[in-house]
Amino acid sequence: MTTKDRNQTERRILDAVGTIVETEGFEAVGVNAVASASGVSKVLIYRYFGSIEQLLAKYLEDNDFWLNTEFPIQQYNNVKEFSKAVFRSYIDMLRKSPALRKLYRWELTTDNPAIAGLRERRERTAMDIINAVSRQSGQDIDQVAGISTLITGSVSYLCILAENCAVYNSLEINSDSGWEKLLKTIDFMFDKIFD
Amino acid sequence: MTTKDRNQTERRILDAVGTIVETEGFEAVGVNAVASASGVSKVLIYRYFGSIEQLLAKYLEDNDFWLNTEFPIQQYNNVKEFSKAVFRSYIDMLRKSPALRKLYRWELTTDNPAIAGLRERRERTAMDIINAVSRQSGQDIDQVAGISTLITGSVSYLCILAENCAVYNSLEINSDSGWEKLLKTIDFMFDKIFD
DNA sequence: AAAGTATGTAACCTATCGGTAACAAGCAAG
């Protein structure tokens, strides 16, 4: 660093966190790794962010990592279509974003305040949708929550797994064609359930 | 070690791997950790097993970690009951075994020959069952595979997650009652699908 | 211009990692 610009330095550090997260995951975010990836002395990481945990908290905050997509149920013809659209977008999000996959993976091995916060927000968003679907469809809320859990749970699992494994139950979880098949199954399920 | 007994020493080492896996996971299995947990010099780990990877391969081999439960479909009244029983047992297995959960978690971040071998065997076992169900029920095999993927995928995810998170979509994934609810949803699904 | 403060780097500290070399003690075969 030749220029003295704290804002730029902080951004460099946060950007370095981003690239490490996307390529190696949150587990690999350490002081030394961030320092060398950003080209900044590690002292500044402590000075400006306090600790790696606080740095990661800031990164999560900046990157809006909870389910923030809006789903106005009124805009859809019926509950079935609405449900399909929600899960389609869930799959897209997770398949497109390496950082989000790494976050979900990290959460399986870690518990800390930042993660707890994300989980709360996610939980609220999810339960709002589940409530709306239950009300409009007349289905028991536990069943709606259960179906939703089966789908989002397996999608999360498969998206993480796909980074290290190409096939699961003969589905090519690395390719669009495999996910098309799964989407067809989800649609099939909803056709059977919402009659 | 005062007595000189290679067999006993090897068992001590493998047992130490087991306890580390169950408590901290495969990621924590290192030479130093195993040496101190087993009370054996780490030189012997290299001498008797070659490397940590080979030690872990041996551990996996000894512990029969692929889906080995037999499910004779003929013994069940109908396909629906059979399917429910299969997934019930899948959930039980994963909820009862910390080591299995840690293995599934490890697989999400790792790829190596030992894991690839497990995956192949699992894939074969799963596809055998899926084939049998498809044949007997007349359902399209891709749909059966899809449903199976949704269930096992989410169950795997939730069982891993439950070690760090108590609630998912309002389901208490830490308690029997939460899993009872999910089982009810699975049963509900099968009732709708297999009419 | 001088003093004080914000920004930066280099060097060092301790702990721990995987891995090896050197050596001690027991056992078995001649």
Place this chain on the structure above:
DNA sequence: CTTGCTTGTTACCGATAGGTTACATACTTT
């Protein structure tokens, strides 16, 4: 008994982790 092999421990090595101290350089304020 002695030679040789197996089993074991201690002590060390280089690399890297997180974390801190000391110091240099620039900008601001008076």
